[in-house]
Amino acid sequence: MPNNSKVQPPKAPLWARLTKHQIIIPIAALLALALFNLIADPSFFKITLNETSNGNKVLSGNIISIIDSGSELAILALGMTLVTAASGGQDISVGAAIAISGSVMLRVLCGSDSHSATLQAPIIVALLIACLVSMAFGAFNGALVAFFKIQPMVATLILFTAGRSIAAWINNNELPIVNDESFGYFGNYIPGIPIPTPFLIAIVCFIVTWLFMKFTSISLYVQSVGVNEKTSRLNGLNPEFIKLMTYVLLGLCVAIAAFIKVSRISTINYSVIAKDIEMDAILAVALGGNALSGGKFSMSSSVLGAYVIQFLTTTLYKFEVKATALPAYKAVVVILLVVLSAPTVREKLARLGKKLKKSKPAGQAA
């Protein structure tokens, strides 16, 4: 992303300069949640070194749980941001697609016997095949959006409805269980490393994405397609291809998230795995202050947005909110955050800040 702050006159008020940055909203939300927990119960932040039942020494505590459980969502948020920016719409089939690629992975690992004691194929092979399948489904979605100009939400509705049935069909309606211990490492802990593996995988994904963005002009292309398809075509870009590519990349993110999900419990349940995660992923993008209608985007804001959602969930669990009231509490916080992070509101806030700053020196001069 080009550095906007340099263009600003150096004397621009701090308030206005801050609100210009998209990332400020998820950071502020994160700080607010952290502050709330700090006041309510400082032990929330305690991190201890525990021993698991296989004798591993691992870190544990609420913060660790957050970075652990929020990782799949953060990885999905990467792809969802790209899709949103390029096509001005969202993919609502990611939950179902996770079921599909998880199912493919287990199918490869377990072979025809759903309860086989040993792995029938190396884990890396299963992961690669799942990636390919997931990217193919992403390409299917992308083709509908890019070439047939179908509204992204409608195009992905097809997989959203059919995906979980396809996932079940891949494994003949059985629920395979992986009995090999090493498969569980990727959703839990690798022996000898005290940090949860999902978080490590997520960090690798962030770094790869960052490098990809830095050394290619992809982010510029995606933005220009999102801002105005016609002008970007006139400038020699191929908008269809770029849209298609973002969906394929989201497919890759889906496969990695699915890998973590099935590894966590070494099995799959087609109807509930990653349920409603598409909504959380879209929410992460919105919380990151990205315009859901496409155009400019910030990946890091979306990723932070994803962790904010997980932070909120963990906080609600911690304070034992009644199960029936849980969605309502979540909704209130989400409404607040989304309204504050909406680009129009941010603009207004920035203008308000400028006005305040201007009126003050004027008053002093008189």
Next chain:
Amino acid sequence: MKMKKILAVLSTAALCTAMFAACGDASSSSGSAASGGGSASGGKIKVGIINNDPNESGYRTANDKDLKEAFSEANGYDATFAYSMKNDEQIAAAQKMIQDEVDYLLISAADTAGWDSVLKDAQAADVKVILFDRTIDASEDLYEASIVSDMDKEGQTAVEWLKGQNLDSYKVIHIQGVMGSAAQKGRSQALTDAAAADSGKWEIVAEQTGEWNAEKAQQIVQSVIDSNKEFNVIYAENDDMAKGAVAALDKAGISHGVGKDVIVMGFDCNGWALKELLDQNWNYDGQCNPFQSSYIKDVIDKLEKGEKLEQKKIIMDEKGFDATTITQEDVDKYGI
């Protein structure tokens, strides 16, 4: 340009049909074979079975398999299957089956309301209706029998078992199913009652919905562990959530199972869950009986002979398994 567009539309259409054909295959391949025999139904009992999507859960898969095996052509039935998790689609399927003049209509309704008019049509066409697995809000005159699980009883059996463990104190993490579902209500009620009745001894440390999801259950238990609360019982309302809870215990190095620190309880009797019991990693698993076909067959036999049923509501026997007494035979017989 035009040619290209037409080609493009055609290819999408082809893709879509291929996709839906694939899904259709998954759920009804063995069913359609039976329905093809409609023309040759000499002396066979014609049954229409309306069920929820077999992919919904392991329970439903076992239920569907059981019905398909029981109402096979070899057993003298001519069965047609229809699957949907939507009430209106189920009702449409029922109407079609009535028009096809089935003798019996077996229904596991997606929703309790809206069935009155179809059932009246069935009565007018002399089609006998048997409800299984789920009840509906309609007059009892409109159906012959309803074969159901008693979720309240499942919960009570489990809580009675827990009381029988004679712990000094019960500190329970209660992981609920999707709020408002029949299974959640029944299984939760028993525990809530027990805790209220003896509040000196019983304490619900945490109560939260895991929405039948292993991972959510894992997060809930993790958050209890992170806040350093003491507990000695995990009461999860299905096997998946019990599995998630156990994953969190393993992560924190807390021992669980027979004679260990934490008692683990689950429901539904999945094959793999019963194996956990056999290995003494879990303590209790309550059955939710998906094998309804034998009960349905009984009813049909009686009706065919012209006998009267003693009562319309038939409650199935359901067991609770204890890790100390379970055998390999139980695992093979009752595991789903």
